[in-house]
Amino acid sequence: MILMMNLGLSNQEVEKRIEKYGYNELKEKKKVTWIKILLGQFANILVWILFAASVISAFIGEMLNFWVIIFILFFIIILGFIQEYKAEKAMESLKKIVQPTAKVIREGKIRKILSKEIVPGDLLILEIGDKIPADAKVIEAINLKVDEAILTGESKAIKKKKGALIFAGTQIVHGKCKALVVATGMQTKLGRIAGMIQEVEEKTPLQTKITKLGKILALIALIACIIIFIFGVFKGVPIAEILMVALALAVAAVPEGLPLALTLTLSLGMHRMAKQNAIIRKLLAVETLGSVTVICADKTGTITKNEMTVGRIFVDDKIFDVTGVGYEPKGKFFNNGREIDAHNEENLILLLKSIALCNNAILEEKGGEWDIIGDPTEGALIVVATKANLWKEDLEKEYPRVGEVIFTSERKMMTTIHKKGDEFLIFSKGAPEVILKKCKFIKKKDKIEELDGDEKARILKINKDFARSAFRVLGVAYKKASEITPKNIEEDLIFLGLVAMIDPPREGVKEAIEACKKGGIKVIMVTGDNEETAKAIAKKIGLFEENKKIKTKIKNEKLKKFLEDGVVTGSELNKLNNDELESIVEDIIVYARVVPEQKLRIVNALKKKGHIVAMTGDGVNDAPALKNADIGIAMGVKGTDVAREASDMILQDDNFTTIVEAIKNGRAIYENIEKFTCYLISRNFTEVILISLGIILLGFEFLPLLPLQILFINTFDEEMPAIALGLDPARKEIMNKPPRKVGQGILTKRNSFLVLSLALFMATVAFLVFVISNPTISIEKARTMVFATIVGMVIFNTFNFRSLDESIFKIGIFANKLLILAVVVIALTTLCVIYFPFLQRIFEFTPLNLKEWIICLTGAFSAFVFMEVIKLFMRNKN
Numbered sequence: 015m016i017l018m019m020n021l022g023l024s025n026q027e028v029e030k031r032i033e034k035y036g037y038n039e040l041k042e043k044k045k046v047t048w049i050k051i052l053l054g055q056f057a058n059i060l061v062w063i064l065f066a067a068s069v070i071s072a073f074i075g076e077m078l079n080f081w082v083i084i085f086i087l088f089f090i091i092i093l094g095f096i097q098e099y100k101a102e103k104a105m106e107s108l109k110k111i112v113q114p115t116a117k118v119i120r121e122g123k124i125r126k127i128l129s130k131e132i133v134p135g136d137l138l139i140l141e142i143g144d145k146i147p148a149d150a151k152v153i154e155a156i157n158l159k160v161d162e163a164i165l166t167g168e169s170k171a172i173k174k175k176k177g178a179l180i181f182a183g184t185q186i187v188h189g190k191c192k193a194l195v196v197a198t199g200m201q202t203k204l205g206r207i208a209g210m211i212q213e214v215e216e217k218t219p220l221q222t223k224i225t226k227l228g229k230i231l232a233l234i235a236l237i238a239c240i241i242i243f244i245f246g247v248f249k250g251v252p253i254a255e256i257l258m259v260a261l262a263l264a265v266a267a268v269p270e271g272l273p274l275a276l277t278l279t280l281s282l283g284m285h286r287m288a289k290q291n292a293i294i295r296k297l298l299a300v301e302t303l304g305s306v307t308v309i310c311a312d313k314t315g316t317i318t319k320n321e322m323t324v325g326r327i328f329v330d331d332k333i334f335d336v337t338g339v340g341y342e343p344k345g346k347f348f349n350n351g352r353e354i355d356a357h358n359e360e361n362l363i364l365l366l367k368s369i370a371l372c373n374n375a376i377l378e379e380k381g382g383e384w385d386i387i388g389d390p391t392e393g394a395l396i397v398v399a400t401k402a403n404l405w406k407e408d409l410e411k412e413y414p415r416v417g418e419v420i421f422t423s424e425r426k427m428m429t430t431i432h433k434k435g436d437e438f439l440i441f442s443k444g445a446p447e448v449i450l451k452k453c454k455f456i457k458k459k460d461k462i463e464e465l466d467g468d469e470k471a472r473i474l475k476i477n478k479d480f481a482r483s484a485f486r487v488l489g490v491a492y493k494k495a496s497e498i499t500p501k502n503i504e505e506d507l508i509f510l511g512l513v514a515m516i517d518p519p520r521e522g523v524k525e526a527i528e529a530c531k532k533g534g535i536k537v538i539m540v541t542g543d544n545e546e547t548a549k550a551i552a553k554k555i556g557l558f559e560e561n562k563k564i565k566t567k568i569k570n571e572k573l574k575k576f577l578e579d580g581v582v583t584g585s586e587l588n589k590l591n592n593d594e595l596e597s598i599v600e601d602i603i604v605y606a607r608v609v610p611e612q613k614l615r616i617v618n619a620l621k622k623k624g625h626i627v628a629m630t631g632d633g634v635n636d637a638p639a640l641k642n643a644d645i646g647i648a649m650g651v652k653g654t655d656v657a658r659e660a661s662d663m664i665l666q667d668d669n670f671t672t673i674v675e676a677i678k679n680g681r682a683i684y685e686n687i688e689k690f691t692c693y694l695i696s697r698n699f700t701e702v703i704l705i706s707l708g709i710i711l712l713g714f715e716f717l718p719l720l721p722l723q724i725l726f727i728n729t730f731d732e733e734m735p736a737i738a739l740g741l742d743p744a745r746k747e748i749m750n751k752p753p754r755k756v757g758q759g760i761l762t763k764r765n766s767f768l769v770l771s772l773a774l775f776m777a778t779v780a781f782l783v784f785v786i787s788n789p790t791i792s793i794e795k796a797r798t799m800v801f802a803t804i805v806g807m808v809i810f811n812t813f814n815f816r817s818l819d820e821s822i823f824k825i826g827i828f829a830n831k832l833l834i835l836a837v838v839v840i841a842l843t844t845l846c847v848i849y850f851p852f853l854q855r856i857f858e859f860t861p862l863n864l865k866e867w868i869i870c871l872t873g874a875f876s877a878f879v880f881m882e883v884i885k886l887f888m889r890n891k892n
Contacts, residue, residue, distance in 0.1 A: 303680025
């Protein structure tokens, strides 16, 4: 039965009901509050180490140290709170970008609104793939089935008829309906159990690794402190001095900025990606993106623009060319280069009426521009009918719809039933080969003839010719009947013709595919379109070259035949068992005429070959493949709620280039985490080795740096560069490297070698500066020079950490403006603590002269040169 149009609520009534019932949204019970974020700062191991340091300082009578440490402790807690609060707000705004929408009837028109704006009394228009936004009563339904597993746990879809209740949070998996909203928000069935389904944010493997690394370093600090304490006691060193050294080691060993830098890098990185139309729904996806080896992308709307325009029509043994682009209802019809009046062609007019009536899209004008509500393909069919002055609204009044057999990916066709007088008119459209199987007759001129095998073959050849020119082709048929039954609706149809639509490739797709090839990522195109159409588009975007044979070691003749051109159809896929598919899956470039369920087989076969797979999808039946893929990518524009919920990432623009950009950003985020982690650990190891050298070679009384001085470096001088490295812009070269292996640790053999060798060198240089400055004459002067040297190393080497393998002179010094700002701030704060008398007394520094600064800066710059040499050595070794 047709879903009849009702007027729905007026805008004034909607405003009243929102005021009375509130917005249609669930109240979050587990929302992160500022108090929770503040208390969370005390989970940082550094906070407890500093607290212990303040207690020790008070115990040994160092009250100045006590108050300074308390101040720094307060500073770290506030800084951590501010940054995490900002990150949380950034994540909240990210979630708002992906607000669900719904179609309702208001003031007699179908409108697309935010789901939260639905009120009791609204009339919902729901179809396959929609998530039901509120509790509602079904008024009209066509083959309606609802998945209520979220409420009942029952996996089997439930049939729903007129009068049945449907519930918020459940999903339409078959058919369509119109329903009257009876409850919204917390008054829905879902609302009453909302507390049970609140999302829990879990830590990703990377966060777990970083936390574990922090704990290991804290354990090293503890063990070092115990060894130093025992060693000091054995040597008869006063307890106060031992505690001071132990305190310095503890503070030096822990990378204070690591957790905060990680949180900011992930959250702000995700926010940056959102601005580029890639919404990351799960933190894990950020890590996995950098490891993707295969992208399985839908053709329509992802690789192509999803701006269907009818370009050719075959009817009555004639081919008509149609002008016009987009959804503008203006254009002309030509036959053999001559403009014709469409109304002089009886069968052309009948075909245009058929495709306008067998259609669920709506063409509307907004602000002088035309747009489509519904499927773009159906929109293109409405538009071409309007070019002959055949408007859908007028046709529906003349031929009211009384029934529909809905389109599914399995059926590949759609049929609507209309009535005029005592006669039923049936219109069908779908894949040409499917439509032809349903047809017994063909209409030519004013006659209806029997459709024989030769005629079918001729039509299929024309279909193939259209497809080879990158057209997507639909077959159109109709029939008249005095009575209809479910069995005879689509039997003995009369073939009318073919409608060929063009959907051009998106700009930048060819370049994006080339970038993927350089980055070791294979791109596979998946489409429900004809094989020839898929090939034509694939050639245009450089996915494979014409007549290029796929090189494979497969000896099986059956499989070789499938791989002649790298294209496999859905029917061919069904002829392959899983083992056969796995053996050739890496050589397939295009899958044509596939149904969504087959995507799951493709994903599984690729994963078994060791690939990390990104799969796109938009429909209900795509959900299993999206969920099983390493990165499930749902369409934000044309995707269903089911697909979006099963995904890890949502494309706001449905654009393939956005996927590639997201992978690039995913690689950059992981690389940045590698950079600041190695940077921080190298700095901490430097301080630990330096203190150890001082104690072992000179004794406890000649500590190269005091705990307060180390704390200043670690808190003020390391934090900003670490955060700046975490937000380093993605380098162009990042897509020229192969994907990162899944599970690969941050401290790889290469990174560990770099960190340890650099830390040892920097500690040795700092110790030599300490010795040269003669600490026996002035320990304050010696410590000041060591402090200046290490800060100089921070300033010089921070830039070098912008890449762990490439030379800084190749990647550039000035690309990261935040890093430059961090270095300027570090330089100014260092001069302040060395030259301001009040700060000199607190940190026990003394001013340096020009000669002393030259020694310090020379030592610092030597570390910069050493790191360049180490990177050159590692590049040559690889």
